[in-house]
Amino acid sequence: MSQTSVAEHPAEIAASNIGGISETEVSFSPGVTVLTGRNATNRTSFLQAIMAALGSEHASLKGDSDEGHVELTLGENVYRRALEREGGTVVMGGEPYLDDPEGADLFAFLLENNEARRAVARGDDLREVIMRPVDTDAIQAEITRLETRKRDLDDRLDRLDSLDDRLPELEQRRTRLEDQIEDKRTELEAKNTEIENADSTVDDTREQKSAFENALDDLQSTRSELDNVRYRLDTQRESIQALEDERDDLETEVADLSGTPAGDISELDSEIERLRDHKQSLESTISQLQRVLQFNEQMLDGDNPELQNALQETAPRTTANGDGDEDGALTDQLLADETADETTVCWTCGSEVDREAIDETLESLRSLREERAHERNELSSELDELTSQRDALRNERDQHERLQRKLDDIDREIDEREETVDELTSERDRLEDEIGELETDVDELEDQDHSELLDLHKEANQLEFELGRLENDLEDVDEEVQSVEERLDEREDLKRERADLQDELADLRTRIEQLESEAVEEFNDHMETILGILEYANIDRIWIERTERTVREGRRKVQRSVFDLHVVRSTDDGRTYEDTIDHLSESEREVTGLVFALAGYLVHELHEKLPFIVLDSLEALDSDRIAALVEYFSDYAEYLVVALLPEDAAGLDESHERITTI
Template sequence: MKSELDRAERDTPEQATLFVDNIGGIDETEVSFQRGATVLSGRNATNRTSLLQAIMAALGSDQVSLKADAEEGQAELELGDETYRRTLQRRNGTIVTDGEPYLDDPELADLFAFLLESNEARRAVARGDDLRELIMRPVDTDAIKAEIEQCQRRKQEIDDQLAELDELEGKLPDLEAKRTRVTDEIETLEEELEEAQAELDETNVDVDERREEQSELETKLEELRETRSDLERVRDRIETERESIDALEEEREEVEERLDSLSSGDESEVSRLEAEIETLQDEKAALSDEISQLQSTIQFNEQLLDEQESVLPEADEDDEPVTDQLLADSETVTCWTCGSSVARDQIETTIEQLRTARQERLEERSGISAELDEKRETLSTINENRTEYRQTQRRLDSIDDEIERRRERIEASTADREELTDEVDELEDTIDDLETDDYSGVLDQHKEVNQLEFKLERKERERDDLDDRMASIEDRLDERETLEARRDDITDELTDLRTRIDQIEADAVEAFNEHMENLLEVLEYGNLDRIWIDRTTQEVREGRRKVSRSSFDLKIVRSTDEGAAYEDTIDHLSESEREVTGLVFALAGYLVHDVYETVPFMLLDSLEAIDSERIAMLVDYFESYVPYLVVALLDEDAQAVEVDHGVITEIDSASAAQ
């Protein structure tokens, strides 16, 4: 992973420049960032968070706000030779975005790179959210399941082909034995034919002497030989067709049994499932929109608390500084949209209620997703059953057609056989009439030679057919190595797909545990010995099914002054410890999902709960994993950060320090 991070940094330009117009509390500004860590230093309400939002806007996030007194705003980011631009416009009370930002889909960055105070991954630890659900949210499990099903079908097809090859290979010994037997029979027939032909040739010497007298007899004998050969071929063809019909009728019984076990499917059931799936998809989409709106509202209210100066009236020269006014009236906040003053604790209560509502919607969406999966699986099974039913029915129809065609050929061949039989009878009668005492036995000799020649011809055809079948099987067996290699590839792909979710979960837990251990050692949190995630598996119900699902359990171990270890809970962590834990969880998601390959920025804000020295250590630690790290800090915290980092102290005039 470190080499990939290094490559991502090498491919990232050395400098980025941001132009901002009417974003958050900023009127207009231009800021440049050098690769590495950049600190936004200042007191509260100096538009540091607004500048971070402007970066988010240019990168593609929707979690940004337009300046209250503006109808439109813009954020533009120059990164190397590329320029990315995002516009915001107020229309009918809503904010509409347009332009060509850095990201097409900001989900990964919103979760694991834009770590402002309201960031969901950062807050998940403190709120006790489902950590596993959050880390796995960007993973398209439906697509993985579909790939698994496709791979299973491909593997089954190859397994069927390999099973067929095994069956064919098992036939080879019998075919070889049969070919040996037929070859022996051919040799015997050749010897018998040679002897019969020799006897006939001796008889034909005498026949030649009286050819003029017996030419008609010779002609009829030749006709008889040819007709008998034709008759035997027709009989053989009829026998072959009957054997084929027997095989087809056996297959037909198997196909009918298979068809009886399948269902053509109830159209009304399919329509009902499709309608229910569409309804659930609409409900899920509506919930996703509501969740997004709740997140925007939460962020808006949190920004009210964080950016007070930008919403207060400008002070006259003789008035107290705006920050002093804030300190004097710290219990109320003035809304920049309606101008009314609202008690701070009322906003905080509202934020907590909104977070609770959002969590409920997330759980509701998760339930709908499970029900959707179940109904899609049911519909898929029905459709597969229907498809197989139609294919089986088509095969049954094809078998019936083939049987009918072969019966018609048998009927035609039977008529030919009867006609040839009559011809043979007529020829034999004619030969009997033509035969004299001098030619006694010639007819029998011709019959014997004809029969031997036909038997030999049939056996040779049988041997040729066996050779063709054996050659065909051997050609098919040559495919085995290729098929086995393909099956191995598919098996590896299946293993990868089946373990991909497990691997992402395992990598997330490993990353969190490793970085948590490293930071606890560096930050030296007194009696806090260890914080780690324990990944367990439990049976949960999804719709009407029970499935195994992983769970991420956060474990905390402290020690007493006497050195005795004991297990603690998240509720007993200090605010500083909770903030660090949440940031490490976000970093784990950032690394596991390779977010550094997707977006080169990570943004940090609202670190006041952590002391200055630890903030400096945290910035140094995070900087090693991010091409551009932008951190908003109070002046006193910024002073503790290493001086070789870029520092921006005046956002409105955009003077980059130092």
């Protein structure tokens, strides 16, 4: 369904056993939808249900359920997702809105633990985050394919260029042949006139004259045949020489190639496969850690009240002396309010534990997730390097095999032409013997009185033979000119195809650079506008600078783009100075992270295929700034669903749809 048609319909969500939701059905219209309520009212769980239906894997199953479902209806289209607990993990199936949710998870599903938001706050590699949805392996594979096709076109065009140089020579030769044929015809006409004059003075019998002329005709025919054989023999020898020269060139080119052993490529394939398996394992671990963190953060925030209540009911209650009487229970109740902010019920063992201990454990898990993410990024770099190395070896191997096949073809053609030379040599020797015999016959028929006439006939026969040879040469030249012109006609098509390939290659080679530049431009423009709208004191500018830096990728050092985040502040006396992200307030960091996510949403054109943005955890901003930020984001998504506390929701325009019960 297109975005335009989607936006004409309300979105209907039916969910069961998602997060803290047991069962719910909610419908909301295009525009801004505000989920308003206190904590632990399943607002975040409802956002997770939307995300799951759209394709995200970052949704949790209700703690006391083994399966859950969510269904999104947009007009006539229905998108379903099923969650099932298998062996301690949650497996997701069904047919969601998106086939690949990676970009949406980064730039459209903006919950508290969204990676794009947190990357700014933690000072992570922003360039890596913004470029993660780009399939660089696929781009490199396409570049390799186009480069191979371009080399083939270059070879064909080089051969055509050599033909282009030959065409003027052929034209000159054709002109010379036409002039020679004209001269030869004039000379033959004159010779025939002499024969007629001489013939009229000779009193000869018809039989003698006929025998004499027949002998001359046979001699002329045999000489013509011999000349053709000699011409074909010379042509074959010239072709053999040309083939031998080409073979020498190819052998030199083959010698320059290393002759890539198949084992090298096989070893690289195995290593690439091993690294991919390792990367997939890391991604699975990162995903599991993300789900564990998300679940535990929800439990700490109280977004699963049913499970919390169940744990409270089963938690042990004892007095100071262990009797468990009513006085002890009353004491526990009186102390509950004092310790509520410091302790919580552990959802694994049901006992009271310090929140700080859980926070420390979660921080350890976050550190582990970041370590695995860093390891995954290094693996990606090493995979890129090995893939490029393997592709280069494959190209070299293919080139070696292509040249070897061409050498084999040339060797076969040389053998065939040498056999033809042997046959033509034998034919030439036979014809020379036959001509000797025919010349003897003509000499026997020659009469002293007919010697002048005989000489004239011989000269005429020789002229006719030379004329026939010239006409044959002209016919061969005409055919070659026509063949060259036909082949040259395709050169323009090949040049156009080559130009298109060059443009496509240039686009592919600069696509990553273009995306980086667009991301920086989008962030800087929106950040400047947002800072003007939200009116943060003494912040003049927050902007990203795209620079080049030498970094290590796998086993080598390369130049790579990096995004440097700059914060410019001003003092009361008007002086400006550069600050760091660490010195931003929580509110300022949150806004910066959200604008960074919006830049990714736009630069990856998610707005064209995903008309949803979900927002949560905006409590660091005051209500006026929340209202301004929501209005700003609403310009870029057909459906903007935001979870807010009642006091923050009060600052939004009353025309926005509100959902208070889930």
